Amino acid sequence: MAVIAAQGLTRTFGSVLAANAVTFEVGAGEVVGLLGPNGAGKTTTLRMIASLLQPTAGTATVAGHDVRTASRLARSSLGLVTSSAALFPRLSPREFLRYVGALHGLKSASLEHRVDAALERFEIEPFASLRCGALSTGQRQRVLLARASLHDPPALILDEPSAGLDVLGAQAVVSFVRESKVQGKAVLLSTHDMAEAEYLCDRIVIIAGGRLVASGTAEELRVASGKSKLAEVFLYYVLSAPPRKTARDLEAET
Amino acid sequence: MITPVRWSAVHAVFGAELRSVIRDRRTMIATVLVPVLLYPLGGLGFATMAASSVDSLRAEITRICLTGPKADTEALMPAFDTTSSEKAKRIQIVECTGEDRQVGQGALDAKLEIPAGAADKLAAGDAVELGVVYNSREWRGKMAEERVNEALLDHAKALIAERITEKQLPAGFARPLKVVSRDVAPRSQAGAFQWAPLVIVVLILLSVLGVFIPSIDVTAGDRERMTLETLLASPATATELVLGKYGVVFVVGVTSVFLNVASLFGTVKAMASAAPDVPFPVGGVQAGLVMLAAIPSVALSGAICMAVGCLARSFRDAQNYMTPVYLAIILPSYAAAMPTLKLTAFTATIPMLNLPLTLKDIFSGTLDPRLAMLGVMVNIFFVIVALVAASRLYGHEGIAFADAEPMDLLKRPSSATLRFTTGEAITVFGVSAALTFYVGVPLMTKRGELGLFLVQSLCIFLPPVAWAIWRRLEWRTAFGMRAPGWRGAGAAVIIGAVAWIPIQLYVYYVQESVMPIPREVEKGLRELIAGQGVSIPLMILLGAALPAIAEETLFRGAILQSLRPALGRGAIVLTALFFSLMHFDPWRLAPTFLLGIVAGALVFRTGSIWTAMIFHFVNNALAIGLTVAYRDEALADTSAPPMWLIAVVAAAMPVAFWLLRSPAPPPRSRVAPPPPETPASP
Numbered sequence: 001m002a003v004i005a006a007q008g009l010t011r012t013f014g015s016v017l018a019a020n021a022v023t024f025e026v027g028a029g030e031v032v033g034l035l036g037p038n039g040a041g042k043t044t045t046l047r048m049i050a051s052l053l054q055p056t057a058g059t060a061t062v063a064g065h066d067v068r069t070a071s072r073l074a075r076s077s078l079g080l081v082t083s084s085a086a087l088f089p090r091l092s093p094r095e096f097l098r099y100v101g102a103l104h105g106l107k108s109a110s111l112e113h114r115v116d117a118a119l120e121r122f123e124i125e126p127f128a129s130l131r132c133g134a135l136s137t138g139q140r141q142r143v144l145l146a147r148a149s150l151h152d153p154p155a156l157i158l159d160e161p162s163a164g165l166d167v168l169g170a171q172a173v174v175s176f177v178r179e180s181k182v183q184g185k186a187v188l189l190s191t192h193d194m195a196e197a198e199y200l201c202d203r204i205v206i207i208a209g210g211r212l213v214a215s216g217t218a219e220e221l222r223v224a225s226g227k228s229k230l231a232e233v234f235l236y237y238v239l240s241a242p243p244r245k246t247a248r249d250l251e252a253e254t
Numbered sequence: 255m256i257t258p259v260r261w262s263a264v265h266a267v268f269g270a271e272l273r274s275v276i277r278d279r280r281t282m283i284a285t286v287l288v289p290v291l292l293y294p295l296g297g298l299g300f301a302t303m304a305a306s307s308v309d310s311l312r313a314e315i316t317r318i319c320l321t322g323p324k325a326d327t328e329a330l331m332p333a334f335d336t337t338s339s340e341k342a343k344r345i346q347i348v349e350c351t352g353e354d355r356q357v358g359q360g361a362l363d364a365k366l367e368i369p370a371g372a373a374d375k376l377a378a379g380d381a382v383e384l385g386v387v388y389n390s391r392e393w394r395g396k397m398a399e400e401r402v403n404e405a406l407l408d409h410a411k412a413l414i415a416e417r418i419t420e421k422q423l424p425a426g427f428a429r430p431l432k433v434v435s436r437d438v439a440p441r442s443q444a445g446a447f448q449w450a451p452l453v454i455v456v457l458i459l460l461s462v463l464g465v466f467i468p469s470i471d472v473t474a475g476d477r478e479r480m481t482l483e484t485l486l487a488s489p490a491t492a493t494e495l496v497l498g499k500y501g502v503v504f505v506v507g508v509t510s511v512f513l514n515v516a517s518l519f520g521t522v523k524a525m526a527s528a529a530p531d532v533p534f535p536v537g538g539v540q541a542g543l544v545m546l547a548a549i550p551s552v553a554l555s556g557a558i559c560m561a562v563g564c565l566a567r568s569f570r571d572a573q574n575y576m577t578p579v580y581l582a583i584i585l586p587s588y589a590a591a592m593p594t595l596k597l598t599a600f601t602a603t604i605p606m607l608n609l610p611l612t613l614k615d616i617f618s619g620t621l622d623p624r625l626a627m628l629g630v631m632v633n634i635f636f637v638i639v640a641l642v643a644a645s646r647l648y649g650h651e652g653i654a655f656a657d658a659e660p661m662d663l664l665k666r667p668s669s670a671t672l673r674f675t676t677g678e679a680i681t682v683f684g685v686s687a688a689l690t691f692y693v694g695v696p697l698m699t700k701r702g703e704l705g706l707f708l709v710q711s712l713c714i715f716l717p718p719v720a721w722a723i724w725r726r727l728e729w730r731t732a733f734g735m736r737a738p739g740w741r742g743a744g745a746a747v748i749i750g751a752v753a754w755i756p757i758q759l760y761v762y763y764v765q766e767s768v769m770p771i772p773r774e775v776e777k778g779l780r781e782l783i784a785g786q787g788v789s790i791p792l793m794i795l796l797g798a799a800l801p802a803i804a805e806e807t808l809f810r811g812a813i814l815q816s817l818r819p820a821l822g823r824g825a826i827v828l829t830a831l832f833f834s835l836m837h838f839d840p841w842r843l844a845p846t847f848l849l850g851i852v853a854g855a856l857v858f859r860t861g862s863i864w865t866a867m868i869f870h871f872v873n874n875a876l877a878i879g880l881t882v883a884y885r886d887e888a889l890a891d892t893s894a895p896p897m898w899l900i901a902v903v904a905a906a907m908p909v910a911f912w913l914l915r916s917p918a919p920p921p922r923s924r925v926a927p928p929p930p931e932t933p934a935s936p
Contacts, residue, residue, distance in 0.1 A: 052486055053651050076489040084655075085487060086480035090277040091270060102266030103488040131277075147484075 001064075003028050003155045003186030004049060008058030011044050017245050018044040020210040021058060026186040028154065031177060033201035034190040037238055041210040042190045043082075046157050049188070050080050063154045076104060079148030082159035086140075089133030093124050093143045096132055097150055104151040118146040122172070138169035145176050155186045162196060174200065194230045204230075206237045209244035213237045259497065263490045267498025271472055275502050281467045285506055289460060289513040293521040312344075316398045317361065319350035322368030329373035330366070330384070333409030341404045358389025363398035366406075379417055440619065450617040451591035454610050457514060458587040461548055462580060464510025465503050465556040472499040473563030473648065474572035486649045496645040500560055507552035515545050543616045547626065550633035551609040555583050557640035564647035582606070590614045597622070602629040603691065605636045639684060642677070672731040674721070679816035682717045683832055686808055689713035691838060703788055706796050714836075715804035718812040733811035734863040742860035743868055745913040750872025752903045753852050757845050759900070764844075771841040790882060798874035802867045809833045809850065810857045810866040818858075826854030849873065859914050 002025035009022040019041040026032045036042045047053040049060045051071035060067045063077035088096055097118055101111045119125045122142040127135060132143065141161065148156060158177070162170040177200050180187050191197050197204060198218050206214040206221075214221055214237040218230055225236045275281050318334075320327040334342045348362065356362045367385035375382050386402050389395035414428045426432075476482040485495055519541040562579050566572035583606055589595050590610040597611035608629035615621035647653065674682065694709035701708070722732050729735055738746070765771065788796075809829050817825035830850025837846045853866040 047655070050487055052483065053655070072489045072491065075487060078487070080487040082483065084480055085483035087484070088270070088274055088481050089479060090274040095270065095273065099266060099270035100484075100488060102270075103263055103485070103490045105260070105262065105489065 001028075002026060002061075003063055004032075004060070004157075004188055006045065006049060006058070006060045009045055009048050009055050009060055010057040011041075011048060011053060012056045015246050017210050017249070019048065019055075019207075020245055022207065022210075022212050023058075024205045024212060024215055026155070026188050028186055029181055029184045030203065031181050031187040031189055031201045033197040033204045034188060034207065035192075035194075035197060035204060035234055036190075036207035040207045040238075042207055043084075043159060044210075045207065046082070046159050046188070046190060050078060050157055051075055076151070077153050077155055079151070079153040079156045080159075081141075081144050081148045081157070081161050083163060084159075085144070087132035087135070087143055089131060091132055092129050093132060093135070093146075094119065094128045096143065097146060100147050101150050106151060114150055114152075118150050122146040122176075137164055138166060138172075141165055141169055142172060145173070149176075149180070153185070155188070156180055157188045157190075159190045160192065161189070162191070162193065170196075194234060198230045206234060208238045208241035211241065211244075213241045259491070259494055263494040264498045264501070267485075267490065267495055268501040271499050271502045272505065275468050275471055275506060278467075278471055281471060281506065284467050285464050285510040286513060288463070289510060289517045292460075293514075293517040294524075296521075311393060311397065314394070315344055315346050316363045316394070316401050317346050317348045318364045318366060318398060318402060319348050319352075319362060320366045320368060321350070321352040322372065323370050326368045326370060326372040329376055330368055330406075330409075332412075333405050341401065341408055345401055345405060354387055357387050358391060358395050363394055364388040364402050366402060376413070447593070447618070450614055451588075453518070453617070454590040454613045455584075455587045457511075457518070457544070457548065457613070458551065458610065459584055460514045461507065461511045461552055462555050462583050464514075465507035465552060465559050466576065466580065468506045469503045469556055469559035470563045470566070470569055470572040470576065472502055473560055473644075474566035474569055477566070477654065478568045482649065482654050486654065491645075492649045493645040496560070496564075496641060496648050500557060500641060500644070503556040503560055504553055507556045508549055511548040511552055512545055515541055515548070540616055543621070544613060547609065547612045547616060550630045550637075551606070553637050554605055554633045554640070557637045557644065558583070561640045561644040561647060564644050564650075565653065567653060586610060597625050597629070599625065599628065602626075603632045605633055608632065646677075672728040674718075674725075674727065674732060674812045674816040676816050676820060678721065678725070679813045682721050682812055683808065683836075686714050686717045687836055689717070690836065695838065703792065703796055707800065710796075710800040710804040714808050718808050722812070732815060733807060734815050734857055734861060735811075736860075736862040736864075738860050738862040738864040738868070741913040742856075742862055742865045745860075745910040746856055746865040746868035747872055748906050748910040748913070749852060749856065750869040751876060752906045753849065753869070753873055754877060755899050755903045757848050760848065761845060765841075790878070793878050793882075794875050797878050798871050801874060802871035805833070805836075806853065806863055806866045806870055809836075810853055811863050814854055814857060823858065826851060826858055829854050856914075 004026040006022050006024050009019055010017070011019045022041070022045050024032065034042050034045070044053060048055045049062065049067060051067040051074050055068065060074075062074040065071075065073040065077060067074045087093075088099070091099065094115060097115045098111060101114060106114060119128050122145055124139070124142055124146060127139055132140065135143070145161070148158075158173075161176075162173045165173065174196070177187055177189060189197070189201060201218070203215065203217050204221060205212060214224070214233075216224065218233075221233045221237075222228060222230075225233045227233045227236050320330060331347075334345050334347055336343045336345075350356055350362050350365060352365070354365070357365050365387040367387065369382065369384075372382040372384075384406065386399055388399040388402075390399075417423075418425065418427055476485065486492075519538075558579060559576060562575050563572045566575050586604075586607040587610045589607055590613065595601065595611065597608065597615050601611055602608045602625045612621065612626050612629055615626075690709055690713040694705070694713040697705035697708055699705070718733075721727075722729065761771070809832060813832060814825055814829040817828055821828060830847050830853075833850035833853075834843050834847035837843070839846075849870075853869055856865045856869055857863055859865075
């Protein structure tokens with residue numbers, strides 16, 4: 001059964017059709033890569049799945065919870081890492097993790113245990129008492145990964161988690177994704193790094209102009225496109241995608 | 255669907271946000287440092303500096319010259335004799351040319367002009383007019399004028415004493431009346447009308463400053479720091495987040511007020527112990543009352559600032575939005591300086607104005623605790639309204655995400671719903687209630703029938719109808735405008751005709767023993783119903799037909815229909831409560847509540863608002879008719895109905911129930927049904 005399921009997800013911003021009937025699924029223990037050029041609609045799609053944006057049409061479920069009608073349960077079942085969700089600069093990593101854990105309903109004894117475990121797992125302990133505002137980019141990313149997994153959600157959404165990281169930081173992200181897969185979590189990974197996508201993802205979904213233009217394993221996409229490298233496959237699908245529709249086009253169709 | 259609030263989440267938000275706010279330098283400076291340092295520095299420091307400056311100025315010598323004929327100037331010289339007059343000791347007589355422009359130029363502080371013949375006049379026991387020329391540009395000039403006047407006054411007293419002795423007159427000849435004033439105000443309230451307005455403005459100014467920065471920090475600050483998405487991605491709802499954050503703003507604001515009051519009063523106490531004649535000798539009890547009175551104001555200004563802060567994307571953005579809000583909160587504090595503006599049952603209901611007036615009464619020792627409580631209740635109501643707005647705005651995707659469509663408050667919403675949402679209905683009720691109270695009640699008092707018409711049409715009928723047009727709501731469902739059928743209409747007429755009798759029984763047997771209606775209130779109501787020189791048809795139109803249409807459109811229409819899917823029969827009770835509150839009359843609270851229950855039950859049973867309108871019309875028309883018919887006696891509002899009327903009820907009710915025996919079908923869902931599926935294309 002799909003842990004993350006998007007069904008006809010559509011979102012308009014004024015006349016712009018940012019996401020147009022996007023449909024895909026991510027199963028337990030599966031890593032699905034969401035690829036697309038800038039402005040393709042990836043972040044909009046991820047935000048709709050994370051119940052941060054209301055879909056104009058269509059729906060999504062996380063662990064079986066509809067993001068529109070049971071958004072609290074859907075958010076409880078999700079760990080989110082995005083570049084636009086930052087840490088509280090005046091709190092320490094330990095305080096920040098306690099805060100987020102409490103919002104997820106973790107009680108004091110269990111919360112302390114999980115925070116300690118996360119600090120150890122992501123090697124945050126050496127700087128656990130510093131203010132988050134004083135941390136390096138790599139250290140911040142480790143705290144964000146700890147936050148996403150603190151409540152042990154069955155689904156993870158990672159929006160360009162290795163962007164701007166050095167090799168060590170990127171390696172921490174890779175280990176986190178692989179470990180999550182082993183734990184049976186559904187991971188939806190949005191990235192611009194083709195090598196990372198090919199290495200980590202079981203399946204790949206390509207979005208262009210707000211529409212899903214290709215979906216399958218890397219091998220299936222290679223065969224279907226007749227290209228040998230994933231970067232070429234990506235370019236093939238993106239460049240051959242039809243132009244983005246407008247909200248008026250959508251209205252006319254319906 | 256209403257999501258229950260998890261108080262554990264609110265507590266978590268409060269704890270973490272408080273920690274974060276306390277670590278913010280800007281907040282700590284505005285909340286702690288300013289109040290702790292400002293008053294001692296401004297009060298003790300500045301006052302000491304000013305006093306020391308004045309002392310050194312007073313030690314300086316004033317240089318004056320006397321102009322006029324030599325014999326006349328010499329006649330006045332004893333006034334400046336340093337051996338006989340204490341006040342003349344700081345005056346030095348110098349030479350001058352007599353030109354005015356020399357005065358105030360450093361060498362000369364004042365000039366005394368003595369007319370020719372002054373010496374002779376004084377010798378003859380006559381009066382002389384002297385001219386003092388000084389320059390008020392500087393303190394020295396004014397001080398010179400005062401010193402010359404005092405010295406001359408002392409000399410004049412000596413001359414009077416000489417003349418009285420010479421003429422052998424009694425000592426009181428020149429001063430037949432001696433007046434001694436005695437102020438009965440307690441020392442803590444002495445001169446309150448002078449110093450209280452300034453103290454009130456300073457207190458409110460600094461108290462608002464206490465919530466200003468934290469409210470921006472916890473709202474717009476989230477967007478600037480990009481922590482908004484972090485919070486919105488958690489299972490906490492916007493309401494939980496706003497409540498937790500509001501707790502922080504409130505605590506910081508109250509702390510700021512307490513520090514302000516303690517610091518101000520402590521400073522004054524220190525000044526009073528150093529100089530007992532210092533004005534503003536306020537006691538500890540007043541300090542405590544001021545702190546208590548300021549809490550609702552902090553609560554309200556904090557909630558308003560948070561709601562406005564939720565609109566902003568950045569700290570600077572929020573500061574721009576806050577400026578008018580800041581002024582709107584501060585300006586009413588100047589009302590305390592207006593002697594005719596007092597805390598009354600009306601002004602106590604105006605948020606932000608009630609605080610300075612309450613403080614003024616505290617300082618003058620004339621506070622009516624009932625009015626103070628009314629002010630508190632009003633502020634709590636507006637706090638709730640502001641927090642509801644804040645929770646709607648916080649995390650609104652148009653503000654939260656830069657790439658989302660910007661929020662447009664004036665954008666016409668889509669027509670996805672058939673009826674008012676609960677929030678919309680309560681907002682419409684709030685608007686109607688505020689309009690009725692602040693505009694309608696004064697209109698009715700001053701304009702009589704025209705006022706009544708305007709209240710019903712503009713304050714009660716217009717808001718729900720205008721909103722329904724704006725929202726493109728489906729009228730039939732939004733207001734329950736289903737045809738009542740002859741049985742529903744018949745039952746409404748019967749119940750409308752007899753419902754007042756059991757209500758009258760309630761008033762006679764219950765209300766009169768628990769909360770008796772004052773005779774003057776009853777008389778006023780009867781006069782209002784019977785109309786003063788107004789024709790009965792017009793009174794029936796204004797007092798029965800119009801309220802039936804307007805009030806039922808709002809209450810059994812917009813409100814009941816919106817609450818019904820979620821609350822079931824509980825919607826009848828809640829709507830009746832709103833209905834009774836809207837009458838703004840504590841003595842009619844229970845009777846109007848009971849009438850609201852009956853009207854709601856009728857609509858529930860028949861599914862038609864028309865039955866409530868018919869019931870309301872018949873009930874009011876009958877009340878008007880009976881009041882006119884028995885204008886002077888019998889059937890007073892508080893008298894028991896006669897037995898034969900009770901028998902009529904007993905006979906009529908079974909008929910009404912028989913007519914209502916089959917219930918209305920259940921209401922449709924709040925969300926519009928989806929369009930029929932189109933078959934898949936081949």
